[in-house]
Structure formats: C-alpha cells, structure tokens
Amino acid sequence: MVRKAIPSATTLAIGDGANDVNMITAAHVGIGIKGLEGYQAARSSDYSIGEFKMLRKLLLFHGRELYRKNSTFVLYNFYKNVLLIFPQFWLGFFNAASGLQMYEPFLFQMYHIFFANMPILIYGLLD
Numbered sequence: 001m002v003r004k005a006i007p008s009a010t011t012l013a014i015g016d017g018a019n020d021v022n023m024i025t026a027a028h029v030g031i032g033i034k035g036l037e038g039y040q041a042a043r044s045s046d047y048s049i050g051e052f053k054m055l056r057k058l059l060l061f062h063g064r065e066l067y068r069k070n071s072t073f074v075l076y077n078f079y080k081n082v083l084l085i086f087p088q089f090w091l092g093f094f095n096a097a098s099g100l101q102m103y104e105p106f107l108f109q110m111y112h113i114f115f116a117n118m119p120i121l122i123y124g125l126l127d
Contacts, residue, residue: 015041080116
C-alpha cells in the first residue's frame with residue numbers, strides 16, 4: 001500500500017510468521033524473525049534475526065554505522081577526485097585545451113593504487 005502511494009519511498013517489512021511472507025517479499029528490505037509459526041518469514045527475508053529484542057540493535061546501531069561508513073567513503077572519493085582532476089583542468093585551461101597530459105600513465109596508476117584503494121582498504125580492515 002505504501003509503495004503504491006509513495007513510489008519513491010523505501011519500505012521495510014518485519015514479520016515473524018508465515019502470514020507475513022507476502023509483506024516481507026513485497027518490501028524493499030525484509031526482516032524475518034524466527035518465531036513460533038516456523039521459519040517461513042526468516043527464509044523469505046533479506047535479514048533474519050532470532051528474536052524481537054535484536055531488532056533495536058539492527059535498526060539503530062547497524063543502520064547508523066552503515067550510513068557513517070558510506071558517507072565517509074563518498075566524501076573521500078570526492079576529495080580524491082578533486083585532487084586528481086582539478087590540476088588537469090587548470091592545465092587544459094591555460095594550454096588552450098591542447099590535450100597535453102599532466103601526469104605520466106605510471107604515476108596516474110600509482111596514485112589510484114596508493115591514494116584511492118589503500119586508504120579505503122585500511123579503513124575497512126581497521127573498522
């Protein structure tokens with residue numbers, strides 16, 4: 001009903017029984033709880049938890065942490081691309097768009113390896 005009323009909304013469905021399977025599969029994100037009615041909801045869901053008290057940690061802690069990690073990743077990539085492209089932009093502007101390359105291909109690849117991939121990899125491992 002919500003998906004039809006507001007097509008741009010992201011929906012979450014939480015259920016603990018066989019009667020909730022259709023709701024869980026229709027939502028964008030489904031959470032199934034292993035309940036007294038069996039494992040039908042848990043098998044048809046995106047995430048499965050053992051009891052309702054785990055739901056608070058799943059929504060409040062892991063949701064916030066995922067948002068924090070994704071925002072750090074996006075901001076770092078934006079910063080990295082600005083540092084790489086901005087000098088090339090100004091070189092092209094002052095050389096009348098002659099097509100002159102500012103960086104050697106080897107240095108360009110090393111930049112991507114050491115300043116693009118390694119910090120994010122280390123951040124992911126230490127986090």
